[in-house]
Amino acid sequence: MGNTWGKIFRVTTWGESHGPAIGAVLDGVPAQLPLCADDIQHDLDRRCAVGKYATQRHETDRVSILSGIYAGLTLGTPIMLLIPNSDAHSEDYHGWEKFYRPGHGDYTWEQKYGIRDPRGGGRCSARETVGRVAAGAVARKLLRLKAGVEILAWAEQIGRIKADVNRSAVSIELVEDSPWRCPDKAAEMAIRDELEKAASSGDSLGGTVGLVLRNVPAGWGEPICDKLNAMLAQALLSIPAVRGVEFGEGFAAASMRGSDHNDAFCQRDGAVRTLTNHCGGILGGISNGGEIYLRVAFKPTPTIAQTQRTVTREGEEVEFAFKGRHDVCFVPRAVPVVEAMAALVLADCYLLHRACCC
C-alpha cells in the first residue's frame, strides 16, 4: 500500500534498488500531450551522480516508455516508464541482511513487512526516486505547456553553510552552473571545505533545498484536506531523508506579529497582487497567483564510513563500518527530486481544479 500519489494525475512508482528495473506508471495524464523519452531523460541525467562527493555508482539511467504514447502524443492511457537497474554492485551489501544500519529503514521495514530486500536497501533506497523523477518530468511538461508553470529548486544549505539566494532571480542556469546546485558563488569555497572535511573524516552532511514555483495561477489547491501546501508537504516528506518543510516565512513566521506577516493586497496592472510575500504564495490552502516558495530540510546521509554501533537480527550488539560507495551529501542530487515531487502535486492540482472549478 501507499505507492501512489495524486487523485487524477496518479503516479505509482515501483522497483527495488537492485532489482532488474525501476520505474513508474502514470494514469490520468491528459491525451495529446507531446511526449518522448528525451523529455524524461534530461531530468534523469540531472538526478544521476555528479561530482566527487556523490556516490560513484555510475547511474546512467535510460528510460523506456512502454505504453500510453502513439505518434509522439499521449493517448490518455497509462504511461509506463521503465529504467533498467545497471551497475548495481550487490556484493557491496553482502552480509548486510544480518544487522540494521542506523539511520536507515532496515529495522522498521523489517518490522512492518517481516521481510526486507537487503540489496542496497531495496525499495527504501534513495534509488527509488528514479521513478519519481521520470514521472515528474511528464508532470513538468504538462504544466509548462498548459499553464506556463516553472519549477525550480536549488541547494540552499550544505552542512552548516547557508547560501544567500535571491529566490525571485535564480534560474536553472545559475543552479546547474554550480557543482552543488547552489547558486551562490560566494559560498562555493566554504561549501567545498565543508564537504572536504566531512569526506575526509568518513562522515556525511545534511542541508536544505529551496524551491520556487512560478506562474501558478490563483485558485489551485483543494481545501480543506488537500490544500496546496498540505499536498506539497506530503509529497516532499515522502522523499528519503527529509525532516521538515516550511512555506513562505515558515518557522520564522512563529516569531512575527500579524501586522508584519500579513501581506497587504494591492491592485497592479488590473490584477490583485500582494505588496509583500510572507505567505509564500498560498493563502487558505490555495495559490494566490504570486510566487510560491518553500524550503525542505534534509538530514545528513545515514551511510557513513565511520564505525557505528547496531544490533543484528538475532539481537546481538555489534559494530560495523560501511566500505562501499555513497554520497557525502545528497542535497545536490535531491534538487531534481524536490522539483519532481512539486511537479506531481501541481499537475494533480491543475487537473482537480479543471474538474471542479471552471
Added chain:
Amino acid sequence: MGNTWGKIFRVTTWGESHGPAIGAVLDGVPAQLPLCADDIQHDLDRRCAVGKYATQRHETDRVSILSGIYAGLTLGTPIMLLIPNSDAHSEDYHGWEKFYRPGHGDYTWEQKYGIRDPRGGGRCSARETVGRVAAGAVARKLLRLKAGVEILAWAEQIGRIKADVNRSAVSIELVEDSPWRCPDKAAEMAIRDELEKAASSGDSLGGTVGLVLRNVPAGWGEPICDKLNAMLAQALLSIPAVRGVEFGEGFAAASMRGSDHNDAFCQRDGAVRTLTNHCGGILGGISNGGEIYLRVAFKPTPTIAQTQRTVTREGEEVEFAFKGRHDVCFVPRAVPVVEAMAALVLADCYLLHRACCC
C-alpha cells in the same frame, strides 16, 4: 473536492463558520468500539475559547452523534457528528464581502470558486476545525483502546517566547494547567507580557506547537507515498495558519553530521531500541517503536485590530480595521487541533497496517 482524510479511517468534515451547523462524518471506524458523545465533548471543550487573549465568541459546542452507534457501541457504519453553530455574530462581518482581508483566504477562495461565504470566513474559518476535533476524539479513543497510543501536544513557542519543555516528561495535566497550554512555568511571565503587548497594540502573535506520540508500535506508515511522516505533514499543514512542520531534529538536522544524527541501535529488555532519538521515532517512513515527536509552526493570527491596506472586489484600494472578536494568538487553541489531526493519521495507519501486514 478535498475534504476527506484517510484511506480506511475516512473523515469528511463539512460546514461553514456561520451556517446552521458544522461537523464530520467518519467512515471506516471499526465496529464494537464503545463511543458516546461525552468521549467527543471533552476535546471540543478544550478547543473552545479560553482566557482573555482568545476570541470572546462563546463557543459552547455540543456534539450530537446522529448515526453509526447502537447500544453504546459503534456499528461499523458511518458516524455522523453534528455541532450546531450557536453564538455566530454574522453582523460583525457585515460589509466584508466587499473586500479581501490580508492573510486570509478571502481572495484565493473567491478566485477558485467564483463565490465565497463572507460570514466569518465561511469554511475558510478556523471554526472548521470543530469537525476535525470531534472526529479526532473518535480516532484517539480507538488508538487508546486498541494500541495504548497516547497523543499529546502543547504550546512550545508563543510569539518570540520559546518554552523549555521536556517532551518525554510532559503530561496532559501539565499542559492543561497552563493558561496557554505551555507546560513551562518559567516562561509564564514572559508569555503574558508578550500577549499583553500584542493585545494592547491591536496586533497578534504566532508560535509553535510541539507534539509527542507515545506507544506507537514499530511498523506503522505506508511507504513510499504514505510514509507516516508524510501523512502527518499533510494533515498538519491542512490546519489553518500552519506554515511548517519538522520531525525529530527537523531543520536542525540540516546542520548535523551523519555520525551525530544517526541513532545507534541497541538491545534493551529483549527489544531493539535506539540510544538516541534524533530521527523522531520514524525511519524510512515507518514508526520504529520509539517516541515520535514533531513541531508545527503557526503564523500570527491574520485578524488584527490595526488598520490594513487591501483592495475591494471591484479593484479599489482601501483601508480597513477589524472591530470584532478574535484571538490574539491561536496557538493555545490549536493544541487540541494538532492532536486531532495526528489521531486521524495514526488511526488510518493502524488500520492500513492491520490490512496489509499481519
Added chain:
Amino acid sequence: MGNTWGKIFRVTTWGESHGPAIGAVLDGVPAQLPLCADDIQHDLDRRCAVGKYATQRHETDRVSILSGIYAGLTLGTPIMLLIPNSDAHSEDYHGWEKFYRPGHGDYTWEQKYGIRDPRGGGRCSARETVGRVAAGAVARKLLRLKAGVEILAWAEQIGRIKADVNRSAVSIELVEDSPWRCPDKAAEMAIRDELEKAASSGDSLGGTVGLVLRNVPAGWGEPICDKLNAMLAQALLSIPAVRGVEFGEGFAAASMRGSDHNDAFCQRDGAVRTLTNHCGGILGGISNGGEIYLRVAFKPTPTIAQTQRTVTREGEEVEFAFKGRHDVCFVPRAVPVVEAMAALVLADCYLLHRACCC
C-alpha cells in the same frame, strides 16, 4: 468502509433506519450551482410510500441543507443533507435482534461487524436510500444545467407481468401517471391482479426497472476500470435487492450474431450516429452520444407475512412471521433510487471527463 461513491463528485451517505436522522454529504459539487431544498424535496417525495401496496410508514421526509450553500448557490464546499427519521415504529421490530430474517442482511452484517442495529434493519434497510435520492437530486440538477442530460426510469416488470415500454418515447409524465410507475396502460389490470394476489397471500413480488439516459455526450466514462457501464453497474448493484443489470441488449446479446448485434455507423446531420442501438449507447466503456439504456432486476421483497423458518443468534431453529408494515413490491419506489444512482455516476463521469479530456 465503503460508504462513498465517486472520485470527484463524492457522495457519502450515513444513517440507520431508526436512528435520529439519515442523510448524505456531497464533496466535489462544482461551485455556483443554484440549489435549494426544494430541488431535493421533489425526488424525496417520489421515493416515499405511494399506493396501497407500499409500506404504510408515512415517510414525509423533509431535507435540510446544513452546509455548502450561500445565497442560493453552491460554494464548492461539502453539502450536508439531513433528513430526520420520523414515524419510525421501532416497536414493530421488538424481539428481532434475537434471530436472522431470511433474505435480509441480518446474519451477514452481524457476521461482519459482530454487532447490528436490529431496529428496522439498521443501515441495511432500504430506508438508507433516502440519502442516495437526496444526493442524486443534486447530481441530476448539475447534469441538467451543465449538459442537458435527462435521466428517466420506470417499472418494466412487476412480478411476472412484463410491460411494453417504448424507451425512446417514454416521459416522466407517463411514468408518474401510473400508480406503479409502469408506463404501459395495457398492463395495468394485470399488474393490479398480480399485486392483489401477492398481498392477499402475505407474499411479495420482484420486478425490473428500465432506465434511459438521454443527451449524454460522447466521451464519458473512464476505461478500463471505470468504464461507464462498469461504474453504473456498481452503483446499481449497491441498491438493496438488486440481483442483476444488463446494458443494451444485455443477456439477449449472448444469443445474437456479430452481424446482427454490431451497430453500423452512419453520418446524420453532421454527426456520427449508429443505425441501430444494440449496444445501449456505450462502446468500449465510453458513451457514444446515443441513448443509453439498461435494465435492473430486483428480487421480491424479503419481508413477507407468511411464516418462515430461521435460526436464532443462539443457533436454535425457529419459525416466525412478520406483522409490521412492508412493501408488497418495492419496484415502484425503487424507480427514483435507480435514477439517483445513475445521476451520481454520470455526475462523476462528467467531472472526470472535464479534468482529463478537454
Added chain:
Amino acid sequence: MGNTWGKIFRVTTWGESHGPAIGAVLDGVPAQLPLCADDIQHDLDRRCAVGKYATQRHETDRVSILSGIYAGLTLGTPIMLLIPNSDAHSEDYHGWEKFYRPGHGDYTWEQKYGIRDPRGGGRCSARETVGRVAAGAVARKLLRLKAGVEILAWAEQIGRIKADVNRSAVSIELVEDSPWRCPDKAAEMAIRDELEKAASSGDSLGGTVGLVLRNVPAGWGEPICDKLNAMLAQALLSIPAVRGVEFGEGFAAASMRGSDHNDAFCQRDGAVRTLTNHCGGILGGISNGGEIYLRVAFKPTPTIAQTQRTVTREGEEVEFAFKGRHDVCFVPRAVPVVEAMAALVLADCYLLHRACCC
C-alpha cells in the same frame, strides 16, 4: 484515469495491444507471500488462443516479475508484471485509423481522447486483459493460501447453445477438458455446429460465463457502496464485450415470489447455513459463507469477416470487411479473465475486511 482496481489490493494495468509490452502493477499485496513467475504463467497460458475458432495470433505471453519479490517472497512493495507483446501483426490493421469499426471503441475513444492508437485497437483491445489475468493470478494465490478460496468459471452458453452445468459439482478439470471450457459433454456437438456455422459465414457468436466462488467466509464486502456484488459487478462489466451480470437467481428472481426466493436459515454442524441458495451467497452486500455464483453475458465478437457499413473520420460513409485474425467466439478465452476479475475483487475484500472487522 480509471485504470486501477481496488482500495488496498490495488491493481493498475497498462499497455496497448501493439505497443512493446503490456502488464500490471500491484500495490497492497501482503508481504511474505510465496510468488514466482510460474504462478502467473499458468493463467496466462489459459488466456492464450486455443482451438481453431480462436484468433490465430500466437500469444505466447511470458511474464517477468520486475519488482516486489525477494528470495521467492513478496516484499510488501509494488509488484511489476511485464509481458512483451510479440507476434503483433500491425500490418493487419493498416488503414484502420481512417474509419470506425462497428461494435468497437474506435469512435468513442477518439471522441474522448481526441486521439487513438489504431494498431489492434490499442488499449481498447481484449489483449489488455493480459495484465488483468497476470494480476489475478497473484490475487488467486493470496486467496487460496490465506483463506482457501476457490474461483472457477466456465462457458455456460455459446451462441444459442445453453449448457447444463451443475455449479456445485463442476471442477477445473471438467472445464479444461472441454475445447470450449464448457463442462457439458452433451452440448459439445451442438456447440461445434454453432461455431462452425458462424465461422463459415464469417460471423461471430456471444455467450455467457458462469462463475462460482467457494469457501468465501461470511463477512466479506463493504456496504453500502462497496457491497461484494457491487464490486464484482464493476469488475466484470469492465471486461470488454460484457453486457450484463446477474447474481444468484438474477433476472429470474424478478418473477419469483418472496416466499420462494427467501432462503430459510438452518443450523448445520454448528454453523448457520441456508436451506436453498437463491441469493447466490450474498445477502445485504456481504458474503454469507455459502457458495457465491453469478453469470456474465458477452455480446458476439464485433470483429467479423462480413462486409459492414461505417463512416470515416472525415464523415464519409463506407463499407469494409476485416481480413485479419479474430475469435469467432471469445467466451472460452474470457473464462480466465472472469476468474481474474473475481480474484482481484475478493483479494481487496479480504484485506478490507481484515482492516476493519477483526
